[in-house]
Amino acid sequence: MMTSSRRLAPAAALAGLLCLGLAACGGGTTKDSASAAPSAAVSSAAPAAADPNAPIKEGLKIAFLPKAINNPYETIVDKAGIEAAAEYKGEAKEVGPSDASASSQVSYINTLTQQGQDAILIAANDANAVCGPLKQAMAKGIKVVSYDSDAAKDCRDLFINQASSEEVGRSQVKLMSELVGGKGEIAILSATANATNQNTWIEFMKDELTKPEYKDLKLVKVAYGDDDDQKSFQETQGLLQAYPGLKGIISPTTVGISAAARYISGTDYKGEVALTGLGTPNQMRQFVKDGTVEKFALWNPKDLGYLASYAAAALVSGQITGAEGETLKAGKLGERTIGKDGEIILGPPFTFDKDNIDEFDF
Amino acid sequence: MTAVTAPPEARSARNLVDVVFRARELSIVAALVVLVAVTAGVNGNFLSAQGLTDISLNASILVLLAVGQAVVVITRNIDLSVGSVVGLVAFTVGDLLAADHGRGVTFAVLAGVGIGALCGLVNGLLVSFCRVPALVVTLGTLYVIQGLGHYIAHGRQINAVDLPPAMLAMGNGTILGVPYLPIIAVVAMGLVGYYLRSYRSGREFYAIGSSPEAARLAGIPVRRRVFSAYLFSGALAGLAGVLWLARFGTVVADAANGWELQVVSAVVVGGVAITGGVGTVWGAALGALLLTTITSALVALKVNPFWQQAVTGALLLLAISVDRLLAARVARALRKRNARHGS
Secondary structure, three states: OHHHHHHHHHHHHHHHHHHHHHHHHHOOOOHHHHOOOOOHHHHHOOOOOOOOOOOOOOOOEEEEEOOOOOOHHHHHHHHHHHHHHHHOOOEEEEOOOOOOOHHHHHHHHHHHHHHOOOEEEEOOOOOOOOHHHHHHHHHOOOEEEEEOOOOOHHHOOEEEEOOOHHHHHHHHHHHHHHHHOOOEEEEEEEOOOOOHHHHHHHHHHHHHHOOHHHOOEEEEEEEEOOOOHHHHHHHHHHHHHHOOOEEEEEEOOHHHHHHHHHHHHOOOOOOOOEEEEEOOHHHHHHHHHOOOOOEEEEOOHHHHHHHHHHHHHHHHHOOOOOOOOOEEEOHHHOEEEOOHHHEEEOOOOEEEEOOOHHHOOO | OOOOOOOHHHHHHHHHHHHHHHHHHHHHHHHHHHHHHHHHHHOHHHHOHHHHHHHHHHHHHHHHHHHHHHHHHHOOOOOOOHHHHHHHHHHHHHHHHHHOOOOOHHHHHHHHHHHHHHHHHHHHHHHHHOOOOHHHHHHHHHHHHHHHHHHHHOOOOEOHHHOOHHHHHHHHOEEOOEEHHHHHHHHHHHHHHHHHHHOHHHHHHHHHHHOHHHHHHOOOOHHHHHHHHHHHHHHHHHHHHHHHHHHHOOEOOOOOOOHHHHHHHHHHHOOOOOOOOOOOHHHHHHHHHHHHHHHHHHHHOOOOOHHHHHHHHHHHHHHHHHHHHHHHHHHHHHHHHHHHOOO
């Protein structure tokens, strides 16, 4: 036994090292994160007043910092943003943590600040926790644009909102009402109980439901699937068991809607209980085709990344300063105007159904 | 453990120990029955055909993982990497199936079990032959395997539409009204349980967990057994990963993230002592069933979701306290008996 273990030990150690090496690649930092040269000079030279006709500077360095590098949705957003940067001859990259926590984003913000990026685009994991480091970056002349999930107002220049929260919330109720014929018990399957965007949408849904045209729709429960497959499954089962008269479920989260769809597709509830919410076309294709889900909504994440990328470039180039009422030209998307609190809204949510779903691949 | 030729009084002492620990499994069954009865009393749908199918489907993946974990814990070790293995397997197998629809369920199961066993092999080598503490090794491989999964996935996800229909059918298909997933879990549990109970090499897992030093002196190949415990656990986690894919259809690389602690909880609640040497895979499987059923019951009873985790934690503490109490009782009873027989 002893001799065989001695012979095996180096092999095992080697195997361990090999695994560690591979993990280092998957750890979430792109290779070039350490090699970028400081170029803060470009942005500090930007004029204080907006010049709508200023051309976008070439060679801008911008960095996308998603909630987590392995999040499929954010990967689509960031890729589109990086492609947009190629259009205006900028250098863009994506760096980020492998877990969606605010503390791990902080160290990435600090690194990007030290590298002297021209702009940081962030999908904040926590509105306030990332605030301090972002302020330091802004003090060094780096422009900060938040997208997908906002940071606190005073620690970013702009927020690119995928769709106005109000519009998302109200349109979901409208969609559900169409599906169930304006009548019956409905429930909401959300992500975590403290997700800011979810709760804002749910507030608007509740408000929309008070309108007279929805008086026969009754919201019986808001359940939380924690964006976990198994939990979302069990919450869906629980909803259907606890409310036998349930007519529809709204799940405004991509994990929730796909889990609920998968569950319903394998049961007798299919065709009986309407399901809608926010999901991606690839994820929902199966369930739209098999009839579990008739229609659902989402904005185009590619357009979100594209707009965010152009907004950052416009900020750095001095086209806009982030003040309300200024207009920026966002390539193929056309013009967008900055609203209250430095928010730019991408547009109304888009509804997918079996007739148009095959036109989309994301 | 016990001597080969046990004198009658030693045998009766062993029977006492047996009874006490069988009582432990019975108490889980009792808890389950009460839970289900109360829930069904309040909400009749809980025990409908669909309700029962849901319960069995919810539990099957956790049951498989708990069976594998029980084998490891019985040898006084732990495998924290199982959650990551499930994620890695679910994603890579999904990716392989999406690449070529000609690959069927058999391919998926073989690939999944293979990848899982490979992960178990690394754990086993490091723990048994390099003598690194299991907690540290498997905590390390938890992150390594997770990183590997993220590296392979690169932010992509597997969608239900990418999978062959046979794979999805495995997730919600049935034989004679019983879904495939629980059948697979029960068969795996039966095989592993029978092996541990009735084979000499199976009993040696318990001997190692009771006293590694004594087991070594008794000529038991300790390292080989510990190594194979990790292989078991890895292979079962791989199988669980395939079932995960079949069940959920939509998979990202960090599927089952954090499940390792749920699995360990299930095993401990099921009466497998965290210090090794005691417990059965049936117990562990019952623990898994109890934990998942509690979550479903709390949902069906419309209990505030914030309570669910607290209940799981409380149950864990209760299980460990009961373990301590029983261990002390048994030790006292054995001492008394030995004193009476003057041995």
